[in-house]
Amino acid sequence: MSLRIPVDTIRLAVPVLALSALLIAVFWLQPRAMSYLGLNLLFNLAVPIALATVAQMFILAVNDLDLSMGAFVSFAACVTATFLHSSPLLGALILAAAVAVYAAMGAIIHLRNLPSIVVTLGMSFVWTGIAVLLLPAPGGAAPAWVRSLMTAKPPLVPMAIVASVVIALVTHLILMRTSLGVLIRAVGGNQQSVARAGWSPLLAKAAAYALAGTFAVLAGIALVGLTTSADANIALRYTLLSIAGVILGGGEFVGGRVSPVGAVIGALTLALAGSFLSFLRISPDWQIGAQGAILVIVLALRLFLNKLERQERGG
């Protein structure tokens, strides 16, 4: 009992510390960022990234990996900027159908015991292909309600932060407090015991994929609300960002160990890292490379902390 609390705290402390450290560094480099407007700018793109990250988290919770996340968010953004704008009902139907495709994908991956990596890689072609057909060139427009929601200015705290807190709370409720969430994590932890208790791992997996699809759709909508237009490649880097966010937030690749609150903090950290790099005046040539390097550093840090955790448990 005396061991459990520190272990869990360490898990959540890493992302919190990383975010604070980065925030302090940014404020030090650019003191003007320490304001309502500054924070709003810093975390401007955090909301879609956070949504994509929690989407990826649902997939990781059942020990799979979604390599089509970026392509799918781009697709959802294209639908939002075209159909959801011009004929909202049809747009909503298309997005609902896309979520159904996600659920079906989870079911097929489970039933045929397919590698999720390859299936989602194949699906990323499909989503990008449809997105290219929808918007061959950048364009479209954000539905007015999305635009006004994303640019709302609540008192005291910027919208991006309010939205992030809401996302963290909602996903925490779904994954950590409800029976469905327990079931999804149980599939990641020990699928056999789920089946032995008489549950259907198939339905649990399909539900996890459906939830992932839903949050990825929301990510696409939020993204268009910020950018006011879309193109087929708008969110391709979200695949890496979303995986990195979950891992940074204390999640593991296998074993159903994920943390919704951590994932959102991880996403915020990554969003902030982008701003930090531009404050450091790193050449745009190196922006992608720096992200790769940051991910490597994060994973190295994680390994180090896992070692500490094991030592603590052993001793």
Next chain:
Amino acid sequence: MSALASLTRKPWIWSFVAAGLVWLVTVLFTGGASALGLTLAALTFSSFAIIVGTGQMLVITLGPGNIDLSVPATMTLAGTLALKFMAVDNSLILPGLLVAIAIGLAVGSVNYGLIKLLRIPPIIATLCMSFIVQSTAIWSNRGLRIKPPPALAEFATSGPFGIANVALVALLITIIAWIFLERSIYGRWITSIGQSMAAARMAGVPVDGARFLTYVICAVLASIAGYLLASFSGGAALNMGAEYLLMSIAVVVIGGTSVAGGFSNVPGIWGASLFMFLVVSMLNTYGLGAGFRMIMTGIIIIAVILLASRRNTSLT
């Protein structure tokens, strides 16, 4: 008859059958006029996918989760730096190839270093690596298009009987890979690792050594493909590797190599690469755009692993 029956049991036969069908449909559409041209173009343009795919196949043979996502970035960087080094000088063609190979060696070593040291899935390690390599390529390229030495460009684009030399290089590489997979101790090592890494380790297979070698070979083949592609297409471009990420995985999967690992298939890479090129040219012939091409590619990949999984489940 039994020869035919045993032929249909070879997993690679289906990719050739599919390639043949698509070829036939395309040729019929153009009234037979393009038969020779299409065949030669297919052989030439698929050779890059074949070289990259061979490396990717060795990696995928290592078992679930083993995929090298740094392939396109490695191609771009190797093509860019090699061409820059050669500086349109015919005498530097071979040293330029060595530069490309050295880049492959470096990328492959770091890839496996990350996998091993950080204990992360290969897919994440190679993805991180691809971002770093891509940035290096962007930085070194600076948007300039450097031409290959004339003799190298001539070599890459011409060849006997209209078959480009790059296709012959691809053939040579695949034959060597086939011999090593089927006959050498290294081939036994990686197929055993792909079936069960734990069992391979406990049977005395040097697992780390074999996996390291495989990631290095994959990166070296990617850099050779980048070197040839840049020479073939008259210069290195930043996005030149992009399509080969999914292509390299697709040709391996469609070619009949098991995604679950432990079973690889060299001839299938040829069938699948020809098939992928012919599908694209067929869709072009019918006037369908990039969007449809991508959707078709995705559906084909998923359909193939669905079929492959049925084959496996019916066996056990």
Next chain:
Amino acid sequence: MPDSPSPSPLVELEDARLRFGVVKALDGATLHVRPGECLGLVGHNGAGKSTVVNILNGALTPDEGVLRRDGQTVHRNDINDARAHGTRCVFQELSLCPNLTVIENTRIVHRDLGGFGWRKRARQIIEDSLNRIFPGHHIDSQATVGSLSIAQRQMVEIAMAFSESSTRPRLVILDEPTSSLDATLAGQMLAQVRRFVQAGGSVILISHILHEILSTADRIIVMKDGRVSVERPAGDFTTQSLFEAMGSVAPEEGVTQQARNLSQAPVVLKVPHPTVPFTARRGELVGLTGLSGHGQSEMLIDLFRQHSGNWLPHRNPTVAFVAGDRRLNGIFHLWSILENFAIAALGDLTRRGFVDDAAVRERGAAWQRRIEIRTQDMNQPILSLSGGNQQKVLFARALGTRAPVVLMDDPMRGVDVGTKQEVYRIIREEAAAGRTFIWYSTEMEEVCLCDRVYVFREGAIVAELAGSEVNENNILAASFEGEAA
């Protein structure tokens, strides 16, 4: 039995047969459990006990034969149906989710617990059950299962099986429930079994600690080769007669083994350890024992890893390994018998890095004769062999190397008696020729074949027994020595 005055059976299995590929898991098993009785089920590994458990809990459907619950023939066997009839199971291996808390695991096990406030109800259910069975247990129901000790996890699983939600447990199947519990906890568990049975419930108790079965069960069934070989009231058995009913003949042979004294032979392997250092001498049979899962396999795997090359193969290998869990770290399922055999010795069977087919065939044929692998063609797929013959291939793989030390990780699991005797003979021959065997076994008769034995607890060696000290009582005593509740 049919004209017994007792109440009608809760579950009945009649002439059940089930095969997995070529392996006959059940070959006409007939048994039943009545309300208010504890049925003891014993038999060697691979006798079919686990298959019976999996049929009763609804996971497997027999190919032939009849399954009846409450007198009703079950046509489509189903886990939920079995659970609705009150069937609960504690499995040998951990079947909780390590990433969830005890409360959340309770939620998974009790499907009908849903709705608002389920955490509170789940907590009530599991804590009640834990308090009832293991008073003073010190288990925090909000802790994740992964942070509990092995014994605590087993306690949670037992409490889970006896816990009540809207369906009451009527038949609790306990498969080796005490394998990680010390004597006090095991006693509490067995007391719960008696209470449960007296209240009209039924229990099937599987254990290879025979006195537990004898003291707790009302009736005992001995299984052998997929069928019930003996069935009698528990009172008609003594430890000795039960042991004989299981077909164990090893103890006498063990005595002849003890005659060897190898304390002067050169040491070939050594692991320094503060309390009990580990050594193995040339030609020695060294046993590893203790409760299963207490670090024996890990030590063998570590030994192998330390003495073999992970980056480059060793020219002269010092160790070879025989896996017990064939599927996990033994066979290569896509390969032929010959390829499976040759992999460990490839260093000797290649020329300039290329496999020498003739040499492989020759060596394969020699070992096929010596260890009697029953196949017409060594190029057949490995999966065409029966489990016992697959295991022989793994033995041949290890013995076919030049390694002077062979590590064996409970390799006789699920192997028939005939194969065992053949393999014991070859092990003795090889040991006489100077090979060292380090042998982890969960079967007492095999442990008694060893010259010297190390007893494990909680991942470490706690005792060393040699010669005539190697017997069941000493090993059990050392396994539990000093364990606190």
